[in-house]
Amino acid sequence: MSGDGRAESANALLGEIAGVGADRARGGYSRHVFTTAEGELREWFGGAARARGLEVQVDRNANVWAWFGRPGPDAVVTGSHLDSVPGGGAYDGPLGVVSALAAFDLLRAQGFTPRRPLAIVVFAEEEGGRFGVPCLGSRLLTGTLAAERALGLRDGNGDTLADVARAAGHQPAHFGRDEETLGRIGTFVELHVEQGRGLVHLDAPIAVGSGIIPHGRWRFSFTGQGNHAGTTLMEDRRDPMIPAAEMVGAVRRSAAAVPEARATVGRLVPTPGGTNVIASRVDVWLDARLPEPGDVRELVAEITEDARAAAELEGCRVEVREESYEGAASFDAALRDRLRALLGDAPVLPTGAGHDAAVLARFVPTAMLYVRNPSGISHAPEEFADPADIDQGSADLARVLRSLAG
Template structure:
């Protein structure tokens, strides 16, 4: 029998971990992520699962039941998550769902469950968008939500194009989802709702609409010492005011279940990036989220309007480009009811994007299980989960797979 959850988790713990911060750097097509992909293949082989991989590198390992003569084949149940991380991220976001999926299959076999439909374990590539900027890139391509022609030119921070690293002339939809009837993703909770409710496991009701917008501020480079303040066209001033505007507009967004939207400038590029020079350009990326499309659009429009007003006073310019926008997702009420029958797990919305949201929007009924996060911190080295809660999550996922595929 392949290793249990605790051994698998221990094996993955050192991969891509920074000795300086304790955080993880598992970006797509780097050595750490390639090691994780090899680990996935080894785990699939150890269990006799059939591994499928598409041109982008999305992996699905299938446990297929013996065919019954005369019986029509039923589309399978897919579980799993992703193995990549944000820059300096936590250990649990993504890998918890993959490790739990292998452990759940082990539990089904220990219980003597013979699935009536295939069970697949997935590891989608570039879920975080930390390298090429488009979140859930792997599941978007696999589901046909985006076309290869529209993304092959995406470039990372070093200017390398996606099409160059894949080595494929067309890494579009490759058929790994052709046999999928529904999807159940287990994920560490990225908040404190389960802590507040005293529950180790919960279910997601849906995902807030969210997106990423690029703000390009341009001005005039000049000398930091000799240029009078009133003579400057400093895009950093416009950017700084826009950050404050984003914070204000998010707090003013009303109608949300928890009273406010979300707006974050977490990435910035300054040129020429010199200590003694007024910058000529600042590029910054806004991550914005709200509980409705209307609230999200209104919030981003208000931020853009205030940025433009400030640019006029600073003698600078600002151009805003939507790089990726995802609408609201409601997960399948039927799947949730079947998974939650007799358990009464808390049901809560999530403000984070997930592969489950992409598959749901593409027509694959989906559900999500959350495992309690004691601090609520995520996308950080401080992200955590107790082992007892992780094991409860494995049992919950095994129960869900038994219900849906047994």
Template sequence: MADFEGMWRDLAPVGRSASSGGYFRQPWLSAELELRAWFREAAAERGLDLEEDPFGNLVAWWHPAARDTGADRVLTGSHLDSVLDGGAFDGPLGVVSAFAAIDLLRERGVLPARSLGVAAFVEEEGSRFGRACLGSRLAVGTASWDDARELTDRDGVRLGDVVEGAADGARSTLLDGVGSYVELHVEQGRGLVDRDAAVGVGGGIWPHGRFRYDVAGRADHAGTTRMEDRADPMLTYAMTVLAANKQARLTGARSTFGRVEVRPNGTNAVPSHVTAWLDARAESDEALAALVAGIERQAVDRAERDGTSLTVTAESVSRAVTFDVRLRDRVATALAPGGTAPVLPTQAGHDAGVLQEAGLPSAMLFVRNPTGVSHAPQETAATADCLAGVQALADVLAGLVR
């Protein structure tokens, strides 16, 4: 188990901001590339066979002595990238714990009857090219490479110019033969804190989506243009933010405008255009649709009063996910034989949700986060809880590979 702490120390400085303490590990940039190199080294040190698909997803395979037939392989892992100025644990905890779980299984003398893989899915956060869980979506085929390769980052760099991708409609074969996926992740809330438990089980994922709001107005002089003569898109945007907040509070949902771009972005000019991104989440598909429709309706009404125009584009929408019940119960039983393991819903999206939606039975383990903060430098987990997570993951995997 000491390997977990050693691996965690190795990763701690990679991509960390000296000023905020947060992490900048965007896909195919220096910090994330360093983590990918670390992944390859960790696989080589353990004698695991490395496989990479055309989109940059990685799997390190532990094959049994007598090679399996390729069916019902077991996969675990998570992702290595982060949001902008994010926390250390979201993603890498699952990858490090997966390698540590293999170490622990070997210490126990477990001889797998089927292959066990450690996955690192790329661009899970969507922090560079704007599509959450893009790597896993490409791996299962629910995202098209023809569309994905045209995505650009904030500097205008095309995804297709960064990664090779699949030529002539070829697909990823990385998940061929995989029969189950178990992802360990730091909890992104305080459910386990409230239950006084170190590790819990994921029950399902709320539906969620990202929506781009383009508000067009008329650029003008900030000093000479009377307030009543303006067509100011910033006013429409500001009132939409307030509407989104109110709608979510009234329904127990989540809505966040966390990114905005303004043109021409001058202090002494009325802007001509505002582009903003809404992240919306609710407990059911119907509740999400109602939330988004309500926000858009209020935004349109405000635009009419402001003399601006509004276009709303759904960039990605993920339906509600219920994890495979048999696998979930198996994980819960391994975690607490008496049946007392906490089962938690999550409002955050994960690669496990993408794989489950694509028909691959998936489950999640959550490790307690005492602050409850995530996607920020304050995200944390105690070493003892992380080690408990490794033990739990190893117990689950042992049952699946035998």
């Protein structure tokens, strides 16, 4: 709340963090876990929560919790994340956090006293922008990602998650499934900016989520022979960039042939990366998503076959590693219908975007609310939500929390 105790809108709260993590090179924001920018956002959230009289706790997996009243079991929890993809938009993640704070302000202004505990959570590294695996905080909390594997993950500088977490003041030895914290969550509701144009087509400001399609990330490592760009004849080369480029084309062709498939190469890193150097290794990351009943792994297998053939033709090798995978996630049907009725028969939308809510959906009743994005663009600076829709989203979230906890 403001210094004089007045409630703050979600739009005003977004303004408070608008300068944190701005990326001058890419545009948008780069706010990755345990970086200076993400640390500033954690501090901001803790201060905003304490100003509202909330009790702030950091769990064993570096997720931040703010409790309205005494922490306890069967809590109604809302929240999202504050990290971003490289050069991401201003709303993906933070909108769910500021809307939760604004919703708590509205409940307080209404004199609401919950009968169930209420909490806001900020999950760590939802986007996987630093260590490549999405939803790290919620996966560690639930035990769907082994702590041993997570702590060994390396960022682009070669630093492990264990090292950077320790440097940020956390205890990596405590990372892993957290029965106590997970056991407190009775219901989870995540508000998020829509990452598509569904609400634009429906001419509606708010929707309730139905589920998330299967998706995963794979790393293709092509290796050949590094050499001099000016002295090595074309017929003497074993250049891993060639099969890597062939793979990018294969991804587009394979996905275009399967209805509703989405497959993307958004990151390609050559080693050593010099302009006048034939690369010795090229790492390519594939993001693939495919609704049921198709199998996303079948699509990846087809792409892998093409990648292996291209590597062999160039005299190179390729290794493929699955870095993450989430099957189809369906949100709790009874909770979905309750929220839809509460919000005036709001439309129901599926999504191809992953969220911490999808991880938690296996363990607790979970729901999502989407706020209209008139640009239809996400994971880019053009991501947007209209201030009036943001206000409605936080008001609707307050209505939901009041119903669930009252």
